[in-house]
Amino acid sequence: MDEEHFAETQAVAVGKKTTFDASVTQPSRRSTINTTTNPITTVTSRSSQRSNPLILLRQLTIPEHKVGKPPSLMHGIKAIITGSWLNVLLVFIPVSWACRLALERTDKNDTLTFVFAFLAIIPLAKLLAFATDELSMRVGQTLAGLMNATLGNAVELIVAIIALVHCQITVVQSSLVGSILSNLLLVLGMCFFAGGTRFSEQGFGISVTQLNSSLLIMAVIAVLLPAAFHFAADTAIADPQESSDILALSHGAAIILLFIYGCFLVFQLFSHKDLYDDNHDRPSTINYKKKAKKAKKEKDSQGSSTAVANGEPATATTTTLSSDSTHTETALGEGDVEANAAVAHSDEEEEVEQPQMSVPLTIGLLVVVTVFVAVTAEFLVDSIDGLTDSGHISKEFVGLILLPIVGNAAEHVTAVTVSVKDKITLSLGVAVGSSIQIALFVIPFIVTLGWIIGKPMSLLFDPFESVVLFLSVIVVNYTVQDGKSNWLEGMVLMCLYVIIAVVFWYYPGVQELSTVLTC
Numbered sequence: 001m002d003e004e005h006f007a008e009t010q011a012v013a014v015g016k017k018t019t020f021d022a023s024v025t026q027p028s029r030r031s032t033i034n035t036t037t038n039p040i041t042t043v044t045s046r047s048s049q050r051s052n053p054l055i056l057l058r059q060l061t062i063p064e065h066k067v068g069k070p071p072s073l074m075h076g077i078k079a080i081i082t083g084s085w086l087n088v089l090l091v092f093i094p095v096s097w098a099c100r101l102a103l104e105r106t107d108k109n110d111t112l113t114f115v116f117a118f119l120a121i122i123p124l125a126k127l128l129a130f131a132t133d134e135l136s137m138r139v140g141q142t143l144a145g146l147m148n149a150t151l152g153n154a155v156e157l158i159v160a161i162i163a164l165v166h167c168q169i170t171v172v173q174s175s176l177v178g179s180i181l182s183n184l185l186l187v188l189g190m191c192f193f194a195g196g197t198r199f200s201e202q203g204f205g206i207s208v209t210q211l212n213s214s215l216l217i218m219a220v221i222a223v224l225l226p227a228a229f230h231f232a233a234d235t236a237i238a239d240p241q242e243s244s245d246i247l248a249l250s251h252g253a254a255i256i257l258l259f260i261y262g263c264f265l266v267f268q269l270f271s272h273k274d275l276y277d278d279n280h281d282r283p284s285t286i287n288y289k290k291k292a293k294k295a296k297k298e299k300d301s302q303g304s305s306t307a308v309a310n311g312e313p314a315t316a317t318t319t320t321l322s323s324d325s326t327h328t329e330t331a332l333g334e335g336d337v338e339a340n341a342a343v344a345h346s347d348e349e350e351e352v353e354q355p356q357m358s359v360p361l362t363i364g365l366l367v368v369v370t371v372f373v374a375v376t377a378e379f380l381v382d383s384i385d386g387l388t389d390s391g392h393i394s395k396e397f398v399g400l401i402l403l404p405i406v407g408n409a410a411e412h413v414t415a416v417t418v419s420v421k422d423k424i425t426l427s428l429g430v431a432v433g434s435s436i437q438i439a440l441f442v443i444p445f446i447v448t449l450g451w452i453i454g455k456p457m458s459l460l461f462d463p464f465e466s467v468v469l470f471l472s473v474i475v476v477n478y479t480v481q482d483g484k485s486n487w488l489e490g491m492v493l494m495c496l497y498v499i500i501a502v503v504f505w506y507y508p509g510v511q512e513l514s515t516v517l518t519c
Helices: 002-014 022-051 053-060 073-081 085-102 107-136 141-152 154-165 169-196 206-232 239-271 289-310 323-349 359-382 384-388 395-407 409-420 424-453 463-480 487-506 511-516
Strands: none
Touching: 073 359, 085 107, 085 359, 107 141, 107 154, 107 359, 107 384, 107 395, 107 409, 154 169, 154 359, 154 395, 154 424, 169 206, 169 395, 169 409, 169 424, 169 463, 169 487, 206 239, 206 424, 206 463, 239 424, 359 384, 384 395, 395 409, 395 487, 409 424, 463 487
16 A cells, blocks of 8 residues: 555646556445445435434424523522513502502593503413423424414413403404514514624525515505405495495305415425525525624634644645546545534534523413413403593504503514524524414414304405505515615614504594494
């Protein structure tokens, strides 16, 4: 072997072609055969895994990072109490209950009950988000985003169900539209703005974002059509018959929307779950110039120090000897790259996320918080009439602006926090995913529930609210179509939400709709 190595060195020096012995080339051919057959085996195994739903479910529950050992019970209780300064507002839970149960039912007392219940639900929503994050830590990123969107909408769903039982149709419809507006404009705008203060541009998946925009536009059209039907056929159909027709078409559209949401879940979790990976079809994040230069300098210094420590040069030069030697050197180079990538991947896998609560304590917290939210929301909805009877504030403003702020408080914190960490895809999953869930699941579910319990809940929303919702979805669609975000786009979305809030402060609502569909 020393003689062969010497001969090869001499050949390189004089520029001659090197002829390898058959005993030398045979192992490389074996390796070539192996590398040719291994991908086939890999593709076969992957196809079998995709066809097995149990394996797919198992992959969804695999966390992105290793999860550390769960802490003790006392440590978990301490984390619950000291997790956020919003827990100070928990004192308003007994205060709101006492106002509702002890005080006489007057407009002034109902206003006090509403204010205290409003403040009490905010820390409950934060605790719900805290428990959701603890559960999301133990599953994959796609399932984590779905869990954040689902449990983040738990407050809105509970408030909507209670308001529907009390036959507050206007409050139910306004709160659902307001939740979508709050997520699309306020939450998403705050994410873009907070991320833009740290990064010049942040990239996210273009394909998924455009798909979500299409789903939102389709759901909004389903809300607009009953209003168009009402104004187009108002003179041709008598009011009793029109009410029956609107309820019938709303029930049919609700079932179709629920079917589409089920298809969307299959698409997101099974058939096309790779689209929802953090780095799929995502433009790279761009730092500000000073930060980019600093990061590049640190990277160069780390690379040079690593090369010196290993006793190897930072770059390697190769000489092409022949077609066989070129293939061999290229394979060796690719092997080095793959080895380095494997080492980097193993370093990432070594990152351990330490949970703050055990799984039983997390589930218990979810149950307890849900019960407190249900009771407090009952008193909140029951006091809306006393609040609005004074004439200073309308039910449309309460449902469209105030109630969504309470319900989306947890999503605000979660989405903004991860956007600063350059996880803008997860922020979109929380904000836009929550809007899709309200539009495709919560709204048709409430319509179907009203159908079951005999309440005239339909898709005939306030026309002005429906138009504002449609225009907001169009604006968000234009904002995210390039797959990049910056702080100015976030500021535009937040300012649009403020404009809508100011408009609905003066909007009196359409009284005609309440006469068409009444309890």
